[in-house]
Amino acid sequence: MTDTRGLVITDLHVTVETEAGTKEILKGVNLTIRPGEIHAIMGPNGSGKSTLAYSIAGHPKYTITQGSVALDGVELTELSVDARARAGMFLAMQYPVEVPGVSVANFLRTAKTALTGEAPKVRTWIKEVNSALDRLDLDHEFSARSVNEGFSGGEKKRHEIAQLELLNPKFAVLDETDSGLDIDALRIVSEGVNRYAAQGDRGVLLITHYTRILRYINPDYVHVFVDGHVVEEGGRELADELEANGYEKYTKVATEA
Amino acid sequence: MTATIERADEAGHVREAVEAVESHLHPKPSWNVADHPMPTGREEIWRFTPIARIKPLLEETPSDAHLVWEQTVPEGVTIRTLSEAEGRQLAAEAPVDRVSALAAALAGGAQLIDVPAEAELTEPLEIVLRGTGELVWGHIVVRIGHHARATIVVRHEGRATYGTKLDVVVGESAVVNFVTVQDWADETVHGGQTSVLVGRDAQVRTVTVSLGGSLVRLTETARFAGPGGSLEQYGLYFVDAGQHIEHRLFVDHNAPQTHSQVDYRGALQGKGAHSVWIGDVLIRKVAEGISTYEANKNLVLTDGCRADSVPNLEIETGQIEGAGHSSTTGRFDDEQLFYLQSRGIAPDEARRLVVRGFFRSIIAKIGVPELETSLMDAVEIELAKSVSA
Numbered sequence: 221m222t223d224t225r226g227l228v229i230t231d232l233h234v235t236v237e238t239e240a241g242t243k244e245i246l247k248g249v250n251l252t253i254r255p256g257e258i259h260a261i262m263g264p265n266g267s268g269k270s271t272l273a274y275s276i277a278g279h280p281k282y283t284i285t286q287g288s289v290a291l292d293g294v295e296l297t298e299l300s301v302d303a304r305a306r307a308g309m310f311l312a313m314q315y316p317v318e319v320p321g322v323s324v325a326n327f328l329r330t331a332k333t334a335l336t337g338e339a340p341k342v343r344t345w346i347k348e349v350n351s352a353l354d355r356l357d358l359d360h361e362f363s364a365r366s367v368n369e370g371f372s373g374g375e376k377k378r379h380e381i382a383q384l385e386l387l388n389p390k391f392a393v394l395d396e397t398d399s400g401l402d403i404d405a406l407r408i409v410s411e412g413v414n415r416y417a418a419q420g421d422r423g424v425l426l427i428t429h430y431t432r433i434l435r436y437i438n439p440d441y442v443h444v445f446v447d448g449h450v451v452e453e454g455g456r457e458l459a460d461e462l463e464a465n466g467y468e469k470y471t472k473v474a475t476e477a
Numbered sequence: 478m479t480a481t482i483e484r485a486d487e488a489g490h491v492r493e494a495v496e497a498v499e500s501h502l503h504p505k506p507s508w509n510v511a512d513h514p515m516p517t518g519r520e521e522i523w524r525f526t527p528i529a530r531i532k533p534l535l536e537e538t539p540s541d542a543h544l545v546w547e548q549t550v551p552e553g554v555t556i557r558t559l560s561e562a563e564g565r566q567l568a569a570e571a572p573v574d575r576v577s578a579l580a581a582a583l584a585g586g587a588q589l590i591d592v593p594a595e596a597e598l599t600e601p602l603e604i605v606l607r608g609t610g611e612l613v614w615g616h617i618v619v620r621i622g623h624h625a626r627a628t629i630v631v632r633h634e635g636r637a638t639y640g641t642k643l644d645v646v647v648g649e650s651a652v653v654n655f656v657t658v659q660d661w662a663d664e665t666v667h668g669g670q671t672s673v674l675v676g677r678d679a680q681v682r683t684v685t686v687s688l689g690g691s692l693v694r695l696t697e698t699a700r701f702a703g704p705g706g707s708l709e710q711y712g713l714y715f716v717d718a719g720q721h722i723e724h725r726l727f728v729d730h731n732a733p734q735t736h737s738q739v740d741y742r743g744a745l746q747g748k749g750a751h752s753v754w755i756g757d758v759l760i761r762k763v764a765e766g767i768s769t770y771e772a773n774k775n776l777v778l779t780d781g782c783r784a785d786s787v788p789n790l791e792i793e794t795g796q797i798e799g800a801g802h803s804s805t806t807g808r809f810d811d812e813q814l815f816y817l818q819s820r821g822i823a824p825d826e827a828r829r830l831v832v833r834g835f836f837r838s839i840i841a842k843i844g845v846p847e848l849e850t851s852l853m854d855a856v857e858i859e860l861a862k863s864v865s866a
Contacts, residue, residue, distance in 0.1 A: 302818040305818070318813075322831070322833070326830075330822055331821055
């Protein structure tokens, strides 16, 4: 029997509509991430890393023309955005969206209710929320603020990771969660990801341009992503090599190809 | 064209000279019905209004009918009937259109709601005006004495064809929240004028909530009786299929060191839903050191709706602190919906969250806690009717 556990991406092709016409961004992505594993995807700007994240989550801007994304054997590409989340997929966004007038508390409760099919018990839930905020060094008053409105860059990212902990999905895609964070926030956010991963049966796909977040989060595998697909795979040592030498060696190949 | 004239204010004191500004946007106020000829629909102030539907409020048809009043009146506050002449004398401003001119002329006198000077109302003064299906003309004068503090809520319910002139005269240094809710039954036609006169150093906040009725067309004018006054005007409207809801605001900065802020928000849904928001601000030469900002946001929820939004600033002095306006009309933000859905929230629920948030953020701004719950409830009722597909 085929092993369908975790996130299995097979020959994924994705296009986007631009002014110049349809453009293929992902050109055959293959990736398997088993429960309990942390994979880092590293690549230069414009390589399609964020497109991969959005395509997995189902953003309407991107069209999947070929291939498959399956989570524990469930084909996500056939599901709506919210159904993918209910199937266990979570995307921590690079640019979390402001939703004026919707409080963090209301948002979290609505999301939890949607994911589990029943409203969380008021007393225990408020405690859970507050302790998640504490762990991410956010005030309890944070609950009363409108989602992402007026948040600093660091607050937005910490809020994403607070959601990760509270909603506790099967699988998390973290899209440049490290971007725009100072060193303290980076540490706090990384600890949150590590707590989530430490449950042992969750999968993490960590998308990043820089290696600095990998000083705090130890990936089991590192993939180099260039021109819409994975060009090299290795362990943590690959990240160290990228830190030293950059992406030049890979981008050159892509240009020449 | 401007000209300088001398004029006396309501208290009879000669006020410093202000210019009379001739503008097609705000016609000369007059109690004389003949000064407001039957509109054709091509006039600037009538061009957005379906004339045929508001016709009953443009024709000089007498009526003795009244709305049914139910009120909770805090101690010290009185309500009494004035003669037509007294009503004119105490009014904040003369009628600026035919509907309000007819209302004042045909109402058979005015009702005076009197909050005495220095009264501090701890509970809101609530008045429910209920229509019983008839043609009604009404003139109401609300007078708030100097240094008084009051929250006044006027709620319109039932079915009526209602032409109205409503004056709110706020004394020096008074602090007032004045709320009207148009929660009419479906067939109602409601037109008229609400005029606010902000006393020296007074702080006035108006909230206009228009939800029900077939056609609601309210002209809201505001002026200052002296320097230092502050005026905030908030509006909420929810326009369903076939409804026409029109708010026409005119803030006249006719005194220095005054402040105004206008923020109206509406949601539209269903075929033929039509909202109109006109936000005129005039900053007269005398109005040095003022600040003003007006904003209108419309959220279009379905196809077949139309939102007209026209902000307009006329500035006659550069010696001001600030003046600005903004107007946005748009559909649901796809990125907001994606974000919410990516957390498992179904599309319908995500849309409801966004609409609730859209209104909640202005309701929070209004800052009248006793109103928040009832306003959010009203939004919920409108949401329940609709926001799905």
